[in-house]
Amino acid sequence: MPTPTKIKAPLTKITRFADDVFKLDFAVERKYTRFKPGQFLHLTLEDFDPTQAYWPESRVFSICSAPKTNTLSIIYSVKGAYTTRMRDELVEGGEYWLKLPYGDFIIEQLLPEGETAVLVAGGTGISPYVSYLEQGLENGFGRHVHLAYAVRSPERLSFDDLLSRTRTTETFTQRVWCETDGAEDNGIITDSGPLDLDSVVADVANFPSPHYLLSGPPGMLATFSSKLKTDHGVDEQFIHIDEWE
Ligand SMILES: Cc1cc2nc3c(=O)[nH]c(=O)nc-3n(C[C@H](O)[C@H](O)[C@H](O)COP(=O)(O)OP(=O)(O)OC[C@H]3O[C@@H](n4cnc5c(N)ncnc54)[C@H](O)[C@@H]3O)c2cc1C
Structure with a gap:
């Protein structure tokens, strides 16, 4: 199983399905998509300093793109405070920190x-x-x-x-x-x-x-x-x- 990695990735596309359901596509190097189907990633809205061990508040989302490609995608529904912030703050072209892969629903x-x-x-x-x-x-x-x-x-x-x-x-x-x-x-x-x-x-x-x-x-x-x-x-x-x- 690959060791989890932290990466800063450009958000290339936000797709809106309904007022409370969105898909996010991030562009990443192919080496970061060696996850197993069914695994999830962490997404944080905060900045992260890779020289520090501290990982800021984040939420987890199942990865919904194919492995071994140049894209990482998630779909989220707005539920509470954090996903409301995601809807309000995430912008196409912005860069965000992700941490992956995790999970055993493989x-x-x-x-x-x-x-x-x-x-x-x-x-x-x-x-x-x-x-x-x-x-x-x-x-x-x-x-x-x-x-x-x-x-x-x-x-x-x-x-x-x-x-x-x-x-x-x-x-x-x-x-x-x-x-x-x-x-x-x-x-x-x-x-x-x-x-x-x-x-x-x-x-x-x-x-x-x-x-x-x-x-x-x-x-x-x-x-x-x-x-x-x-x-x-x-x-x-x-x-x-x-x-x-
Ligand atoms: C394995 C897994 C996969 C998931 N995949 C998806 C997915 O693909 N799509 C999707 O829409 N949702 C997914 N979720 C749910 C998602 O991670 C959020 O928990 C959910 O969207 C709740 O919304 P919220 O964070 O806005 O709510 P909030 O009200 O902000 O928080 C909800 C819960 O998050 C936890 N929490 C609160 N504060 C913190 C903190 N500081 N750090 C960490 N956790 C905290 C608490 O348990 C709280 O009850 C997944 C969850 C898990 C565990």
């Missing part, structure tokens, strides 16, 4: 070879899966992968391009829920309403040894995890949660 290491990965994502919870999907599209998945992704409104649907490309992959299936109707969705949305866990379980019933990976709002994770165990008899070893708190 799909390839969590699942035995050939067993099914069921990626369950609510909103920005899709982030840790994006780099895994990008890597799988390039090198093959070596297992069946099913994505169950839910957004509150069509404009919050991120990674349309990625989700169009995965649709044509043989070992990949997906279902995308949207709670409200709205703008053009490129045909990616398949279901309306909130994510229906019973349908997810039925969708993957015939694939070998489904492992449920859960990422999203803490309330959703707790509900889904307990429902998988009590309603569907899924053993704990087949449930993996990306804890965001």
Whole structure:
């Protein structure tokens, strides 16, 4: 596992999906993107003095760009004081300190070879899966992968391009829920309403040894995890949660 590094990176692009959901792209040297899909980075709004050990206040975000490229991307939703500051203070062209890679929500290491990965994502919870999907599209998945992704409104649907490309992959299936109707969705949305866990379980019933990976709002994770165990008899070893708190 690469040792975490601190880097100052130019913020090249801010993409706004909704008033409270933004994607940030940072330009970095390729050597800094040797993370494992599913890992996260620290972002600080403060200046950092590399000659000092002290790392200022920061927040962590799953990396949602492909490894071994020249870009590091994150998606964040505005929740509390710090992410509100991010919305107000971050500017394209500015340079910001990042620290990475961290975390053990690494799909390839969590699942035995050939067993099914069921990626369950609510909103920005899709982030840790994006780099895994990008890597799988390039090198093959070596297992069946099913994505169950839910957004509150069509404009919050991120990674349309990625989700169009995965649709044509043989070992990949997906279902995308949207709670409200709205703008053009490129045909990616398949279901309306909130994510229906019973349908997810039925969708993957015939694939070998489904492992449920859960990422999203803490309330959703707790509900889904307990429902998988009590309603569907899924053993704990087949449930993996990306804890965001
Ligand atoms: C592994 C992981 C991955 C995550 N990935 C994403 C992601 O991809 N997208 C996304 O939107 N969110 C992600 N989060 C959540 C994100 O890091 C923030 O916690 C969340 O956005 C809360 O918003 P806030 O910081 O504005 O809230 P705030 O109200 O500012 O703080 C929320 C919490 O941060 C902690 N905190 C408070 N002060 C400090 C401090 N000085 N230093 C460190 N922590 C402090 C406390 O637990 C506090 O309750 C992730 C969290 C984790 C743990």
